[in-house]
Amino acid sequence: MKTIAATVINEVVTPVSELPTNAKLIVFNGTEYVIYEDGDELPVIE
Amino acid sequence: MELLNPLISEYTWANKPSVAPSGQIICVTNVGENGSLCRGNGTKWVRMHQINLYNLATPVALTGTTSETTMLTVSIPASLMNKRGRASVFVLLSLTNNANAKTIKVKVGGQTVATVTSTNQSLLGFNTWLLNLNSETAQRNSSAVSFTIDTTIANDLVITGQLANAGDTVTLTAVSLEII
Numbered sequence: 001m002k003t004i005a006a007t008v009i010n011e012v013v014t015p016v017s018e019l020p021t022n023a024k025l026i027v028f029n030g031t032e033y034v035i036y037e038d039g040d041e042l043p044v045i046e
Numbered sequence: 047m048e049l050l051n052p053l054i055s056e057y058t059w060a061n062k063p064s065v066a067p068s069g070q071i072i073c074v075t076n077v078g079e080n081g082s083l084c085r086g087n088g089t090k091w092v093r094m095h096q097i098n099l100y101n102l103a104t105p106v107a108l109t110g111t112t113s114e115t116t117m118l119t120v121s122i123p124a125s126l127m128n129k130r131g132r133a134s135v136f137v138l139l140s141l142t143n144n145a146n147a148k149t150i151k152v153k154v155g156g157q158t159v160a161t162v163t164s165t166n167q168s169l170l171g172f173n174t175w176l177l178n179l180n181s182e183t184a185q186r187n188s189s190a191v192s193f194t195i196d197t198t199i200a201n202d203l204v205i206t207g208q209l210a211n212a213g214d215t216v217t218l219t220a221v222s223l224e225i226i
Contacts, residue, residue: 012206013115020104021103028108028110
């Protein structure tokens with residue numbers, strides 16, 4: 001599991017670097033982008 | 047029999063020749079699902095067919111904030127749309143099924159071309175598009191709103207989400223971007 005920090009650009013929360021295209025799931029949790037990869041336990045999303 | 051056609055040279059979109067002889071065909075290897083063909087018109091390289099430019103492979107979920115948040119960014123290469131091209135976007139979402147609003151925006155070149163608000167839905171799919179009006183700098187969207195986005199330069203297509211209640215979740219489950 002990796003994280004990518006967020007910043008605010010023109011009043012929009014935006015990742016500071018490009019989000020990966022080969023992850024299993026990406027979640028913005030209100031603070032940062034959490035990158036779930038193979039082998040990571042995925043969160044339950046309701 | 048030789049399978050490879052030696053008359054069609056391969057380039058990336060960025061390094062294609064600056065000269066586009068009329069009738070000359072090239073293969074652009076890094077645009078489209080397995081490359082794409084372009085034909086010179088004497089001035090520039092023009093797509094010969096529609097292109098599936100992007101297809102989301104990783105779901106992107108948003109929760110924990112009421113701020114507008116970027117969920118996806120896709121670059122549309124400079125001049126790929128051409129004068130009569132249309133960027134067509136299909137978006138599929140899963141959402142917390144309650145009365146709180148969840149707002150999705152599709153932006154191109156910093157301009158909002160679609161805004162969709164959902165309540166009381168667990169799934170939502172929508173289409174939107176941006177059509178060049180025989181000009182690379184004049185468009186209308188699927189709601190007939192006019193835009194003046196310069197498509198001769200690369201533009202990001204950005205999808206943002208915004209929750210009325212930070213405890214809810216909205217998830218991008220599918221996105222298809224076609225340049226038609």
